[in-house]
Amino acid sequence: MPIRVDDDLPVKKILEDENIFVMGSDRAIRQDIRPLDILILNLMPLKQDAELQLMRSLSNTPLQVNISLIRTMTYESKHAPKGHLERFYTDFSSIKDRKWDGFIITGAPIEKMEFEDVEYWDELKEIMDWSEKNVTSTIHICWGAQAGLYYRYGVQKYELDKKLSGIYMHHTFHRKTPLVRGFDDIFYVPHSRYTGVDKDEIVKNPHLEIVAESDEAGPYLIIGDEGKNIFVTGHPEYDILTLDKEYKRDLAKGLNPDIPVNYYPDNDPSKTPIKSWRCHANTLYANWLNYYVYQITPYLWTEKADKKKDETAE
Numbered sequence: 001m002p003i004r005v006d007d008d009l010p011v012k013k014i015l016e017d018e019n020i021f022v023m024g025s026d027r028a029i030r031q032d033i034r035p036l037d038i039l040i041l042n043l044m045p046l047k048q049d050a051e052l053q054l055m056r057s058l059s060n061t062p063l064q065v066n067i068s069l070i071r072t073m074t075y076e077s078k079h080a081p082k083g084h085l086e087r088f089y090t091d092f093s094s095i096k097d098r099k100w101d102g103f104i105i106t107g108a109p110i111e112k113m114e115f116e117d118v119e120y121w122d123e124l125k126e127i128m129d130w131s132e133k134n135v136t137s138t139i140h141i142c143w144g145a146q147a148g149l150y151y152r153y154g155v156q157k158y159e160l161d162k163k164l165s166g167i168y169m170h171h172t173f174h175r176k177t178p179l180v181r182g183f184d185d186i187f188y189v190p191h192s193r194y195t196g197v198d199k200d201e202i203v204k205n206p207h208l209e210i211v212a213e214s215d216e217a218g219p220y221l222i223i224g225d226e227g228k229n230i231f232v233t234g235h236p237e238y239d240i241l242t243l244d245k246e247y248k249r250d251l252a253k254g255l256n257p258d259i260p261v262n263y264y265p266d267n268d269p270s271k272t273p274i275k276s277w278r279c280h281a282n283t284l285y286a287n288w289l290n291y292y293v294y295q296i297t298p299y300l301w302t303e304k305a306d307k308k309k310d311e312t313a314e
């Protein structure tokens, strides 16, 4: 698909080299269509990796997608280059006075902290409150999913006995649900986290529906309020080598990590992993953009459109 990004964004060149269809602003302004406006709150420390991974995942649709990036202002990232953040990112106060078709809240390596101890927790709560009225559908990834399930629906996270790391087999429950349309009967997804969410709390909440799960990794795709909020507890967007880097990093730190499961051929970390989740990631994001964003978002999002939506909901 044509992803529209800033012409100078460094990952644009990488995406073009990979043959991902990226459209520069010159060509985009000459296509006479209404593009989707997608906002990404990037909470990952390795911001450019996350940009690249998400843009790849969003690239499998004929729709034109404008990507805008925001960061937190109450916590300053230590690892992201300052110049990059200043040039390509803005903050919540600059984007809050308009409507957005889709919104992505990324993961963050802070799942062992209490939510209330996260430095940007109040800011994130404000952003989540704002998104209820100003975004058509929000996807939350990994820690972002745990934070969203907790703040929006009161679902607790809990610490696992050990880090869940690897490529896990999943299945869907409701094959007719648009989010999982076209999925294979079983499919694989990376997970990499120290915490999980309480399945019983999700099941008993009438606003939430689990539509895909893994026997080992637990609930994976959860739909909130019919798609207004979507929670993805794994990392379908991860690159082939992301888990490898995390494993070797933890090994070097002396953390004695388990080898990520079902990842290296013959379970041998010296061998190059095989990417078995690309097709799943593409289908998931294409389904989200189509059924939960494009088909639902008003063409002209005005107060009139808001009123009509409220009337239909009543």
Ligand SMILES: CC(=O)SCCNC(=O)CCNC(=O)[C@H](O)C(C)(C)COP(=O)(O)OP(=O)(O)OC[C@H]1O[C@@H](n2cnc3c(N)ncnc32)[C@H](O)[C@@H]1OP(=O)(O)O
Pocket (backbone or CB within 6 Å): 043, 044, 045, 046, 075, 076, 077, 078, 079, 080, 106, 107, 108, 109, 110, 111, 117, 118, 119, 120, 141, 142, 143, 144, 192, 193, 194, 246, 249
């Ligand atoms: C559960 C999930 O969502 S998984 C997704 C996260 N996965 C990844 O980030 C994988 C890649 N990350 C990494 O390899 C490592 O985090 C590294 C190498 C970048 C940094 O590791 P360390 O130096 O040990 O961690 P450090 O203490 O600096 O904190 C890491 C991140 O946690 C977050 N963080 C730490 N403390 C806080 C805090 N009090 N409040 C909010 N965020 C915090 C920040 O995002 C921080 O990175 P940033 O300042 O660059 O944004």
Ligand SMILES: N[C@@H](CCO)C(=O)O
Pocket (backbone or CB within 6 Å): 108, 109, 110, 111, 192, 193, 194, 246
């Ligand atoms: N994916 C994360 C998990 C820890 O938050 C990492 O290994 O860096």
